[in-house]
Amino acid sequence: MNWTKLKEVRELLGYSQGDIADKTGLKQKDISLLEAGKKKFIPLEYILFLYNQNIDINSIYAESLPITVRNDNNTPNAIDENTGVEHIKNTQILSPNNTKKLSPTLSPTQTLGLPKVITVAENDREVISLVSAKSAAGYLNGYADPEYIEQLPTLRIPNIGHGTFRAFEIKGQSMSPTLHNSSLGIGQWIESFEDIRDRRIYTIVTRSEGIVTKRVLNRINDTGRLILISDNQNKREYPNILLDPEEVLEMWYLRANLAFEFPEPDAIYNRVNDLEAKVTLIMDQLQHRLK
Template sequence: MSFLASNLRYLRKQKGLTQQDLADQLEVQRTMISAYEDGRSEPKLSSLLKISAILEVGIEELLEHDIENLGRKALQKRNLQILTIATDESDRENITWVGQKASAGYLNGFADPEFMEQLPQFHLPNLPRHATYRAFELAGDSMLPLIAGTIIIGSFIEHPSEIKSGRTYVLVTQSEGIVYKRVFNYLAENGKLFLVSDNEHYKPYEVRGEDVLEVWEAKAFISTDFPNPGDKKKSLSLSDLGEMLKDIQEDLRKLKP
């Protein structure tokens, strides 16, 4: 079974291209792109090679892999390969702590068992044992009332598509490094995640799904500083987040052809 039609439509929208945009790059009529996406026609090999380059996807994956429902193959392989865990003498998983100073090294060494073994490890009680956890030290004040130095305990998420909009996650990304944000999932619409800070002084921004190397859903935090109720004035309320979400959805609607 060929997935060309659905993959072409999905990847084109991920790139923010209209049918006319893609037609212009291929030097064909827009109706030809419509026919490709409806499955009424298939491109010649020369056009297929151009489409592959424009959409940054291999021909085999474009033709034979259900990208919309299963995700990109490269991301699947990366997720399967990178998760390195440490265990104690009882074969119980440890929580590995990634401090601020280790953050830069983690981006290159998260798949290296030797690097991971050098990082501090510990256990916490009362965490469900069916998940894998990692601890990340916060930098900056973008997620007030949690301050710099707070340690976020995250549960491993196998694929960014599992992210639930409005919850907080630690994302390990190629473009932004390690960040802790409130995340809104628009992978199905345009292949991107919108990252929002709880501190209103920081503007939201987006990352592409393929830039995400690891996802950890925040489950707990450790801090030596008790949050000051006064700090809540600096953070976004639920109503603020709701309005922001409406604005993001409106922007997405404008992007659709």
């Protein structure tokens, strides 16, 4: 991966590789490897450092974009005469704890911030990492580890839209008949619990329940809980789950589903099909008799 812009940013900021290492907690060797294009991922610590310096991370990932610096005031966009860097107004800045700045009345549990790791292909476009049922347990420990994410298989889904996506294998029948066992749910990252749309389907990575795919009711403002609901009508086997937002590590809004098996039609549908077949045969026999 070509991260040569990182060197350009460092020089614009007037830092040495040692300075960056001190500010991020990374090793100077890792900074050197990043700038040499020998690392596939930018570590989270480095991304947070860029945000704290007001560097627009999108301008790092996209070769076609100039390096831009965010500016929260209402002054017009301007080009710095000394550096040639464009300052963009009215862009949100992330705080050092990887969350959006919150209003005094908004609970810190309302935000999830950015994904810990983003997978990028050689053309600087994000690819979709796939978390299979077998790797689900490992993902709970490795979701923030670039080396672990790098080992996951990836896939591409055309025309899925902009955003950060991840694919999770659905295990079990809790979401039947909507989602079936072994299908793949393609989820889009959401930054805040406020983005939850009631009764939509999400894959939630949790400390207590593991990785689950459920419909979600957001009742954080009312009761401080999320309510996770299965589509399967067997509520004895698949009861609703009350989840504290502090238990949520990641949350992905389901945008697509790849199914590899198709359900058998129900009994009523079978009887209608049988009746339709009989009517078709009777009509065919009548047409032959009339000829």
